[in-house]
Amino acid sequence: MKRTVSTRSDLDDSEEASRSSTSASKRWSGAAIYKTKFQESWIKKWPFVQPVKTNIHQFYCTTCSKNISCGHQGEADIVRHSSSEQHKSNAKSLRANTKLNFQPITRAEVKVTNLLVQHNVPLAVTDHLSPLFREIFTDSKIAKGYASAPPHFKATLVDTMRCSPFSVAIDGSNDNGLEKMNPLTVRFFDEGSGLVVTNLLDMCLTTGKAESIFTKMNEVFTNNGVSWDHCIGAGVDNTSVNLGVRNSIRTRVLQKNPNTYFMGCPCHIVHNTALKASSKFAELTKFDVEDLLVDNYFYFDKSTERKNGLAEFCTFCDSQYKEETNNRFQRLRQLYTNPMTEVYLYFYQACLQPFVHLNTLLQRNDPIIGIVANQLIKFLKTLLGKFVCVRSIKEADHLTTVSYTTRENQLDDNALHIGFSTRSLLRKLLDEGDISPQQVNNFYRAVRNFYEEATSYSIANLPLHDEVLECAKFVTFDARETALFSQVEFFVQRYPNLLPFTSPSEMTLLSEEFTSFQLLDREDVPKKVWESAVITMDNETNICQHRMDLIWAYLGSVKSLDGTFLYGRLAKVAQLVLVIPHSNAEEERVFSLITKNKTSFRPSLMLDGTLSSIIQVKLANPEPCFKYEPTKEVIKTAKKATMTYNRAHTSGASQSESM
Template identity: 40%
Template sequence: MAVDLVYWFKGSMKRKAGLEEFCQFCDTQYLEVINYVQTRWLSLEKAVDRTLKLYTSLASYFKSNNDSQARFKRLQQLFSDPMTELHLMFYQATLPAFTNFNLLLQRQSSTVHLLHKQMHLYIRKLMSKFIKPEKIKDVRVSDIQYQSQEIQLPDSKLTIGFTTRVTLNRLLEGGDISQTQVKKFFAGVRGFFCEAVSYALSRLPLDEPVLQHATFVDWHQKMEASIDDVLFFVDRYKHLLPFDSPQDQDKMQEEFTDYQMMDDHEVSSRQWKEIKDAEDAEGEFLQTDKLWVHLSSLKNEVTGRPKFLRLIKVTQLVLCLPHSNADAERVFSSIGLNKTDTRNSLHGTLSSIMTIKMAASEPCFKFEPPAEVLMASRRATSSYNKAH
C-alpha cells in the first residue's frame, strides 16, 4: 500500500493539487505522503502516522475519482475497505515497541551493558500484548509456549490500541464490518505477535555471555552484578587485561565492592546532569562512559592512588565493544553520499573526509574553530601574502 500510495502522487503536481483540495474540503492539513524504505529502519512508523493523518482526505480522493490504472484500482479498493484504517491504527499502536528497541540499538553512546536486560524486556513487552500476565511473570522468555491458545488472552483483551478498539466497536455496531471480519482481524493480530516474538527469539542473542556479564558497568544494575562478571572479561581478554594473579584479583574484588557501595550523592548533581543521556528524552539511560570518566578521577583517601585502578581498565574494554552495526551502516551511508558516480576519483581525499565527519560531534555549519587556530590561520595567511 505504502509504495503504491507514494508513487501515485510522486512527480504529479496535478494529483498532489487534487489531494490538497480534498484536504481543504475535509479540514485537514495537507502533508506529503511519506514512503516506507526498508533500509531506513524508522520510516515505517512515520509512514503509518502520516497516512492516518491524511486518511479521511485520501479516502475521499480515491472514492471520488476514477482511473483505469491498476495502481489506482488497488488504492481505491483499499480506501473503500473500512478494515484498512483498522489495520493502520493497529500498526500505529504497536510499532512504538519495535521503534524504541531499535533506537536503543542505534544509540551512538555505548549500550552493550544494557542489551541483555532490554532484549528480555522487549520480548516480554511483545508477549504481554497477547499472553496472560501470570504466564509471563518469573518465567524465562525462551520457555514460554507463546503459541499455545491456552495462555493467550481472549479477543476482547488483546492489546490493539485504544483508538483501534473504539473504531472497531463503532464499525461493528454501525454494520460497516461483519463479525467474520472481526474474527479474521483478531486472528491476524495473533499471527502478527506470534511471528514478531518468534523472530525476536531466533535473532536476538539472549544467552550471549558477553552481554550477560557486561551489566556490571551499568550504575543501576551494579547491586545485581558480582565480581564474577568482572573476572569473566579478565579471563576472556587476558592479553588486554593482565590481572589474572591472585593479588590482582583480590584488589579487583576490593575495587568492585567499593563501586557497589557507592551512593548517588557521591556524584554531584552537576555531574549527574552531564551524565544524563542527551538521546534519551525520558532520562531512563545514562551516558555510562562519562560516568566512568568521573569514577576514574576518584582517589583513594589514604594512598592517593586511583580508587578503581583495575576496574576502570575492564570497564574501558567493555564500553569499547560494539552493541550493534548501526555505526558501520552510518559510515557506509556517508561514503555513498560522498563518493558518487560523478565524484568517484577522490582517492586519499575520501579517507580524510570520512575521518573528519566521524570525528565531528556536530554538523559542520555549527563548528567554531578555536581562537588559537584562527590566530595561526591569520599569521599563515599574512606570511603567504607577504611572500607572494
C-alpha cells in the first residue's frame, strides 16, 4: 500500500481551513436575530395575530392572550407558535365554547352610565351596581354580565363641524385658581332631529387673557381638523377681553374668518340697564334694594328663632319656605320703619317687568334670532311709553332719536307709569299724613331718573341697528309676508362658501322659493309639525310659541311631484341663520351643570377629563335618561374602551404584585 506523507506546510493549510470553517458555522447559526418587524399583511393570513404598539418586533396572539417575538424569522415565528401544543390547546378550547353576545350587556352599561351622568349620582356608586344587579335580577343574563362603560359623543360633533356651519360660545369662570374654565360650546343644526342643538367641545383651561383663550380655542380647532371658515358666529359676553377693539378674542377670530358674527350678550346688557337705572333711582331716594336683601339675609341666617318665625309667616301666606336662600340683607330696622320703603318696592315690582320679560326671552334655548330685533325695539318703545308723551314718540324718525330728556316731552307726575298699586299706596300714605308732599315729589323725580337712565343705556348698548338681526327676520314663519328677499340675499353674500347660491341662475331659483314661501298659509304646515314645535303656551290667551328650527326642518323636506325639494335652497339659508347665537345664556347653563356635577360627593373630577366628558354627555342627550338609546357604534366603542381600561389596569396590577 502506498503511503501518503504530509508536509509541514500542508498541515498549516489544513488547520487554517478548519478554523475558518468553524467560525463561519458559528456566524450563521440558527440563534441569529434579524429584527423582523410586524407586517399588517400577516393579519389576513393569521387572524389570531395583532400588532403590539409598544414593540414592532412582537405580535399579540389573541388565542393565547400574550405577546410573542417575531424578530427572529418573522412568518416562521408565527408558524412555529401556531404549531405549539399550548396554542393548539387554547384554540380547541375557544372552538368548544359558545360565543357570547355582549351587545345587550354593553347597551345596559351605557344606559345606566347615562343615568348616573344625567342625575349627578356619585361615580363611586358604580362599584356596587354590578353585584347589586346580579343579586336582584338573578335570572337575567344581562345583569350577570353588567359592568360600567362610558359613552362618547365628541367624534360626532367634530364630524358635523367639519362639513356644516356652526357657531361657538365661550365664557370664563369666576374662580380665582391658576387656570380658569372657558367651556367652548358649539351650536349647530342637527339634521337627524331637526333641532338647533348645543354641545360641549372642550373645557379650554387657560388664564383669563384674550391671547391665551384664543390660542386654546385655535388649538382645539386644529387638533380636531376643524376650519374657522365654517364658524358663522360667536357668542360672548360684553367684556373688553371678548369684544375689545384691539387685542381681544373678537379681533383674533375675525383674522381667521372676517364673516364671523359677534353681537355680545343682550341678556347682560338688559341686566346692566336695570342696574344703572336703579343706581340713579337710589341717588335721590337713598334706597338700595340690594342693601335690603343683604340685611334680610344676615338677620335670618344666624337665628333659628327668626327662621321659625319666617317659616310660620310663609305658611300663613300660603307660600313655601326655603331654608337656604341666596338673598342677603342689612340694616332692616331703618328701612322697614320708613313708609316709603313699601312704595319703592311696589315701584320696582311694576317697572322691572319689561326687563324680566326681555331677559327671560333672550335666555330661551331654542333659536329666536328672527325675533330679537323686534323684541329689542319693543323693549325700548315700552321704556319710552312709561314717561314720554305719545306725540313725541310718534314724531321722531326713529325711537333712538326721541328727545326723552326734555321735560316738555315727558308725562306729568300723575301720568307716569309707576304701577296701580304703587300710586294707590302713595295716595293713601299722603292722605294719612305718613309722608310729606316733598317726599312724593322726590319720588317722582327719582322715577324720571330711573327711566331716563334706562333709556340712555339701552340706546347706547343694545344692538338696535344690527344688520344681521334685521335680515334674520325672514326665518320667522309669521313674518313671511313682510319679509324681503334682500334679507335672504344678505346671508348668501355674507357666507358664499357655505351657501353656494351666488350665481344668477341659483339666485333666481332661490328667489322663486322665497316667493313660494311667502304665499304659504299656516295650514300648509301639518298640525303635527306645529304641535311638535310648541315651546310654551299661555293658557289664558291660547298663544303658542314655536321652535322655528323644526318648522324649517319640515319645509326643507317638502318635495314637489317631480321629486325636487320645494324649499331646498331657502331652507339651507334659514338653517344657517338659526345657528347664529342670540345671547350667551348657553354658557351660563354650562356653568350651572358644572356646579351640579362637581359637588362635595365628586370633588376631584378633572376639569379637562371626567367633568368635561360628563358635560358633553349631558348636552348631547337632553331627553330623559330612560329614553336614551345608544347606537351600535356607541355600544361597540364603549365595550372597546372598557376592555382597554381593564387590560391596562390588570397588567399594571400584575406588575406591582411581581415587584
